[in-house]
Amino acid sequence: MATAQQPENKGQETRTVADLVEDIQALTTEIQELYCLDEIPWVVGYSGGKDSSCVLQLVWNAIATLPPQKRTKTIYVITTDTLVENPIVAAWVRNSLKQMKSEAQAQGLPFEPHLLQPDFKETFWVGLIGKGYPAPRGKFRWCTERLKINPSNRFIRDVIRASGEAIVVLGTRKAESTKRASRMKKLEAQRVRDRLSPNMNLPNSLVYSPIEDWENDEVWIYLMQWENPWGYSNKDLFTMYRGASADNECPLVVDTSTPSCGSSRFGCWVCTLVSQDKSLAAMIQNDEEKEWMQPLLDFRKELDAEETRDKRDFRRRNGGVQLYERNLEDGISIEPIPGPFIKEAREDWLRQLLTVEKEIRQTAPENMRDITLITLEEMSEIRRIWLEERHEFDDSLPQIYQEVTGEEFQDPRPGADYSLLGRDEWIVLEEICEGDAMHLELMAKLLDTERQYRKKTRRVGIYETLEKCFNTSSRSPEDAIKNARLKRELSEAVSQGDVAKVKQMTLGDVAAINEVDESESESDEQVTWASIKFKKEDS
Numbered sequence: 001m002a003t004a005q006q007p008e009n010k011g012q013e014t015r016t017v018a019d020l021v022e023d024i025q026a027l028t029t030e031i032q033e034l035y036c037l038d039e040i041p042w043v044v045g046y047s048g049g050k051d052s053s054c055v056l057q058l059v060w061n062a063i064a065t066l067p068p069q070k071r072t073k074t075i076y077v078i079t080t081d082t083l084v085e086n087p088i089v090a091a092w093v094r095n096s097l098k099q100m101k102s103e104a105q106a107q108g109l110p111f112e113p114h115l116l117q118p119d120f121k122e123t124f125w126v127g128l129i130g131k132g133y134p135a136p137r138g139k140f141r142w143c144t145e146r147l148k149i150n151p152s153n154r155f156i157r158d159v160i161r162a163s164g165e166a167i168v169v170l171g172t173r174k175a176e177s178t179k180r181a182s183r184m185k186k187l188e189a190q191r192v193r194d195r196l197s198p199n200m201n202l203p204n205s206l207v208y209s210p211i212e213d214w215e216n217d218e219v220w221i222y223l224m225q226w227e228n229p230w231g232y233s234n235k236d237l238f239t240m241y242r243g244a245s246a247d248n249e250c251p252l253v254v255d256t257s258t259p260s261c262g263s264s265r266f267g268c269w270v271c272t273l274v275s276q277d278k279s280l281a282a283m284i285q286n287d288e289e290k291e292w293m294q295p296l297l298d299f300r301k302e303l304d305a306e307e308t309r310d311k312r313d314f315r316r317r318n319g320g321v322q323l324y325e326r327n328l329e330d331g332i333s334i335e336p337i338p339g340p341f342i343k344e345a346r347e348d349w350l351r352q353l354l355t356v357e358k359e360i361r362q363t364a365p366e367n368m369r370d371i372t373l374i375t376l377e378e379m380s381e382i383r384r385i386w387l388e389e390r391h392e393f394d395d396s397l398p399q400i401y402q403e404v405t406g407e408e409f410q411d412p413r414p415g416a417d418y419s420l421l422g423r424d425e426w427i428v429l430e431e432i433c434e435g436d437a438m439h440l441e442l443m444a445k446l447l448d449t450e451r452q453y454r455k456k457t458r459r460v461g462i463y464e465t466l467e468k469c470f471n472t473s474s475r476s477p478e479d480a481i482k483n484a485r486l487k488r489e490l491s492e493a494v495s496q497g498d499v500a501k502v503k504q505m506t507l508g509d510v511a512a513i514n515e516v517d518e519s520e521s522e523s524d525e526q527v528t529w530a531s532i533k534f535k536k537e538d539s
Helices: 017-037 050-064 087-107 124-130 143-163 178-188 216-225 234-243 278-286 288-304 343-363 376-389 396-405 423-433 437-454 462-473 477-495 499-524 529-538
Strands: 042-045 075-080 111-116 166-169 196-198 205-208 323-328 331-336
Touching: 017 050, 017 216, 042 050, 042 143, 050 075, 050 216, 050 234, 075 087, 075 143, 087 111, 087 234, 087 288, 111 143, 124 143, 124 343, 124 376, 143 166, 178 196, 216 234, 278 288, 288 343, 323 477, 331 477, 343 376, 343 396, 376 396, 423 437, 437 462, 477 499
Parallel strands: 042 075, 042 166, 075 111, 166 205
Antiparallel strands: 196 205, 323 331
């Protein structure tokens, strides 16, 4: 008898194919009983990969064999498109959902597919190009919640609001990783109903994982031996996984030395949380017809390259300087934590991305030439952030778009093209500031703050906003970092109870600041608002 090997858990007893068939029959009965037990709607998570395809196929086949009068409860099938998915996988999933919807209607089944997307204000490019976030890292993993978790959670919350409860059906398996197995076992101990674990993120919802104890090869055996019920090809899915494996093979494992593509993972093509995108690289390597995706791989390498400090602001997004201890060969250096990408870097990322999009639209197969790497809505939000939050009223986005694409940028946001300040005024400011970046930034903020408040019937809060401009932009980088270090030293002295040092530092700082302000006043023959403000604040 053939067996389905389980290399991930070598100590675990292997199951025969006959055992797997028996388990499938038991799961079919279990799914039917759970479905008919109450009126709680089901939400099936479907990514188009092997595990979610396996679970959805199990549920579909189980419900299809129920009498029509019992198939009354809606089963929502949700897929989240992060807008930066592997293009091949994204197209596969979209077509699968279309086929699924058509077949569900034809077969009279209660499946309702939904393609979800992140809010346009939370997309990857709005974060990186608009707000200037660096590429995601382990300690700053800002993408996952925005792109994947929030869209699905919003949908499930809507279902819970309408019905009071929801059962979320997932293809999670213990064999995926030791960490996943440990977490699933902890949740098992908290089960309030058989096979239904609590959802720690969403109250009033339970998680059902039918194939939690299955191995990779058992998933593939099921997908290859049981025909896809909504008319999609599991063999094509198998081929896609095989193409995403470096050795171009995806065999069923017959011994512990045999490689398997079961661990192949398709994800965001921009992902910098892994050392390299092995699946995309393997697809390009294994199929000449997919070489058109090489620019995506090259761009991802740019995102993952070691950043130079000159691309990042010395302040955080709130305008403050935050220090950290950096370990060097000759000791510890106290340095500012790099902040968001500066204006020129953000503009360069946009220019590169649009260039890649233009290139792959020219080289991709006919059915992929409408590919969109960044949407108009995302660019509109990036433009709004640059104009309204960053006060960069030179409005460079439409100009960059036209330079790269040769087309005029059509902003979908009403009134987006109306502005009192523009490129000409920015050039004048640059000439006045004579290369002083901080002076240019401060003047731009002050002018644009006045413009923004000019449209309001009441100008309440304008003085506080202007004060904030001086707080964040009136010091040179050197002075701002020096001030942050003094504050750090003062804080450490306070925490250590060193009263003498606290008094010494406080008096010394006030004297130094007054000295600077007096010298500036004498040289300029006038007292600026900024000098008055800082003297008043620090004295």
